[in-house]
Structures are given as structure tokens and as C-alpha cells.
Amino acid sequence: MQTNINSEIGKLEGVIIHPPGSEVENMTPENAERALYSDILNLSIASQEYAQLAQVLEKISKVFTIKELLADILDNNAAKDELLQRICNHECVTGMDEKLARNSSETLANLLIEGVLLERNNLTNYLSNEKFLMRPLHNLFFTRDSAMGMNGNMLIGRMANPVREREAMISEAIFNYHPLFETTTLNPLKPQNGIPFDNKATLEGGDFQVIRDDIYVIGTGMRTTTQGIDFVIENIKQHKNGIHHLIVQELPSQPESFIHLDMVFTNLNTDECMVYEPVVYGLSRYKTIYIRIDNGKVKISEKPNIPEALKQLGIDLKPITCGGKKDPWTQEREQWHSGANFLAFAPGKIIGYERNVNTLEELNNNGYEIIKAVDFIDGKVNVDDYNKCVVSIAGSELARGGGGARCMTMPFKRAAVNW
Numbered sequence: 001m002q003t004n005i006n007s008e009i010g011k012l013e014g015v016i017i018h019p020p021g022s023e024v025e026n027m028t029p030e031n032a033e034r035a036l037y038s039d040i041l042n043l044s045i046a047s048q049e050y051a052q053l054a055q056v057l058e059k060i061s062k063v064f065t066i067k068e069l070l071a072d073i074l075d076n077n078a079a080k081d082e083l084l085q086r087i088c089n090h091e092c093v094t095g096m097d098e099k100l101a102r103n104s105s106e107t108l109a110n111l112l113i114e115g116v117l118l119e120r121n122n123l124t125n126y127l128s129n130e131k132f133l134m135r136p137l138h139n140l141f142f143t144r145d146s147a148m149g150m151n152g153n154m155l156i157g158r159m160a161n162p163v164r165e166r167e168a169m170i171s172e173a174i175f176n177y178h179p180l181f182e183t184t185t186l187n188p189l190k191p192q193n194g195i196p197f198d199n200k201a202t203l204e205g206g207d208f209q210v211i212r213d214d215i216y217v218i219g220t221g222m223r224t225t226t227q228g229i230d231f232v233i234e235n236i237k238q239h240k241n242g243i244h245h246l247i248v249q250e251l252p253s254q255p256e257s258f259i260h261l262d263m264v265f266t267n268l269n270t271d272e273c274m275v276y277e278p279v280v281y282g283l284s285r286y287k288t289i290y291i292r293i294d295n296g297k298v299k300i301s302e303k304p305n306i307p308e309a310l311k312q313l314g315i316d317l318k319p320i321t322c323g324g325k326k327d328p329w330t331q332e333r334e335q336w337h338s339g340a341n342f343l344a345f346a347p348g349k350i351i352g353y354e355r356n357v358n359t360l361e362e363l364n365n366n367g368y369e370i371i372k373a374v375d376f377i378d379g380k381v382n383v384d385d386y387n388k389c390v391v392s393i394a395g396s397e398l399a400r401g402g403g404g405a406r407c408m409t410m411p412f413k414r415a416a417v418n419w
């Protein structure tokens with residue numbers, strides 16, 4: 001399957017997910033912050049909630065899981081050796097790659113995701129406060145962040161935090177080795193054709209949106225650095241003819257619910273977007289930068305905000321307000337629980353958390369039918385009967401991990417949009 005992402009809203013045809021496993025519970029209140037969590041999760045509830053998302057996606061798209069794809073590529077010895085060496089070198093676990101390689105592909109995939117326990121077989125290990133030799137991938141169910149479709153390429157995330165770096169290595173190995181995918185990966189860690197390597201370059205999928213085949217909106221803040229965006233610019237200069245546009249949005253550095261652009265801005269339709277107003281419109285000290293790349297020539301200027309910048313490029317999106325218009329406190333509360341974080345599975349057809357009732361009401365006021373995930377899964381309601389709808393999924397526990405429907409999905413193929 002050729003990977004192909006030329007929008008945020010084209011009919012979803014292929015997506016990668018990861019149902020959370022023991023890795024989300026293997027943290028303590030003390031080290032939850034190191035795991036990039038603001039709370040500790042209950043797996044059985046998170047799993048039930050996640051199952052709704054997975055079942056909804058299965059009704060509308062081809063769905064693959066990271067664990068199955070990883071196990072498949074681990075059957076290939078070259079892929080297995082390369083990935084294990086890379087992970088073990090990077091995580092400074094000496095002498096483990098050969099030992100790990102002896103496991104079956106399924107067991108090894110589990111170990112790489114759920115972690116490898118530290119054996120108490122010497123004094124250092126006995127006295128260590130660590131439970132794991134190789135830490136669990138607590139954040140893997142946010143598959144969005146470690147790889148992102150950029151037209152026909154898959155751009156590999158360069159994660160801002162070491163606890164997520166193995167995720168990007170796994171995603172890269174999947175796209176490079178799995179026979180299912182026809183694509184070329186681009187990785188800020190491995191720039192090619194004379195693009196200089198910059199150790200400060202970080203780039204996460206939550207910050208990266210392809211709006212049209214020639215327009216990208218990218219957030220810069222806690223997770224994606226300007227150097228990471230410069231890597232994207234260099235690749236566009238090298239590989240793409242004609243005019244391409246980047247809109248870069250500076251993001252506040254706190255609270256942590258502003259980690260990624262998709263927590264404050266998502267594209268819902270050919271003419272609508274979801275915004276958390278205080279960041280997208282209100283905070284003038286956070287700049288919106290417009291970068292025009294014309295056959296390799298770069299020109300940079302400032303714009304008032306993302307919707308205005310898009311309008312000048314022919315994409316006129318009406319903003320719908322996260323949390324509704326009544327009260328900034330409600331907006332803040334719902335934004336915190338990923339109220340702006342929608343996944344579009346077709347133009348005007350989106351998935352989001354049912355807990356954010358004011359956001360859903362605002363969508364309803366704008367013509368979106370609210371469909372409960374269970375009704376859609378049970379076949380009681382058909383999304384094809386509506387021009388615009390939100391499939392609302394349970395997410396009390398999932399939201400505590402710090403993300404919503406967009407964060408929990410890695411689309412790699414979408415149909416073209418009729419703009």
C-alpha cells in the first residue's frame with residue numbers, strides 16, 4: 001500500500017493504532033511525570049474506552065496495530081538485528097541484543113513495548129530503584145506522534161523526550177521493512193542529500209498537519225523545535241517543485257495540555273476547524289509565521305493567526321470553539337481533556353471524546369450530529385446518513401494520558417479531498 005497523506009480530512013483508508021497494554025500501568029505516581037503522564041491510569045477502564053475507538057475505526061478504515069506490524073518485521077532477521085542493535089545502543093543496555101533476539105517475534109514485540117524487567121543479579125541492580133532494564137513504552141497508544149504522513153513519505157518523529165524515542169525507532173523499522181507499505185521514510189536523525197544534522201531538531205506528529213498537498217501547519221513549542229521544522233523546510237526545498245506553504249504556530253510552554261498543535265487546532269472539514277480560542281486567536285505573543293517555499297527559495301513573514309493565514313491560501317475555515325463560547329473556564333477544562341483533539345475520518349466526519357459536552361454542543365450548533373460510538377458500532381446509526389457528524393467515544397481514563405482521538409491514531413492513507 002502506497003502511503004498517502006495530502007490532508008487532515010480526506011476519507012481515512014489506512015490507520016495504525018495501539019491498544020494500551022500493561023505499559024500504561026507500569027508507572028508509579030512518583031515517576032508518572034518522567035513517563036509524560038499527569039496521572040496514573042487504570043488499564044481495564046482505558047482498554048474498554050480504547051476498544052470503542054478501535055471498533056469505530058474498524059468500521060471505516062483498514063486498521064493495523066503496531067504490535068502486529070512489529071512482530072511481522074521481527075520475523076525478518078535483518079530488520080530484527082538492525083532494530084535491536086539500534087535500541088540497545090541508544091538505551092545503553094549492553095549485551096542484550098543477542099539475548100533478546102532469541103525470543104519469538106511476538107514475545108520480542110511485547111518486550112519492546114511493555115518493557116524488560118531488571119534482573120536483580122548483581123549488587124548494582126539489587127540496590128537500583130529502577131524496575132525495568134528497558135522501560136515500557138507508556139505513551140505508545142498515542143501512535144500519532146512517532147511518525148507522520150507527509151504526502152507520499154512517512155516523516156519519522158524525533159521525540160523530544162527519551163522515554164518516547166524507542167517508539168520512533170519502531171515506527172521507522174515498520175515503514176522501512178514491512179512489505180505492506182510502499183513509502184520512503186524521512187528522519188531528522190538521518191538527513192540526506194547534504195541536509196545538515198541538527199541535534200536540536202525534534203518533531204512530533206501531534207504538531208504536524210498536512211492541510212492540502214502543498215500546505216502544512218506545524219506547531220513549535222515543548223515538543224517540536226524550530227530546528228525540526230527547518231528539517232521539513234530543507235526536505236521540501238530538495239524534493240518538491242512548485243510552491244509550498246508552511247504555517248508555523250508558536251505554542252505556550254505550559255500547561256502540558258498545550259504540548260502539541262493538535263491540542264489547540266484541528267481541521268474538521270473543507271470549511272471548518274476546531275480551535276482553542278485563547279491560543280489560536282488570543283495570545284498575540286505566540287507568533288504565527290508563514291513560510292513560502294517557491295522552487296527552493298524561502299520567504300518568511302508573520303500572519304495574525306492560522307485561519308487567517310490559511311484563508312490567504314484559499315482555505316477558508318470557520319472556527320468552532322473548543323468548550324463552547326459561554327465561559328473561558330469551560331473552554332480551559334475541556335481543552336485540558338483533549339477537547340480540541342478531533343480525528344477527521346472524512347470531511348465533516350470526526351471522532352472525539354464524549355466527556356467534552358460543551359464542545360460537542362458547539363459542534364451540534366454548527367450542524368454536527370452527535371453519534372454515540374456504541375450506536376455506530378452496533379449498527380443502529382450510520383455515519384453515511386449525515387453530512388456532518390461527531391462519533392463520540394468514551395475517554396475519562398484515556399484523556400488522563402494527555403491526548404485524544406487524533407493523538408491515538410497514525411493515519412498513513414487518505415483519499416483525495418474535493419476542495
Ligand SMILES: NC(=O)NCCC[C@H](N)C(=O)O
Pocket residue numbers: 035036037139142144145205206207259260262263401402403404406407
Ligand atoms: N498528539 C498528542 O497530543 N499526543 C499526546 C501525547 C501525550 C503523551 N503523554 C506525551 O506527553 O507525549
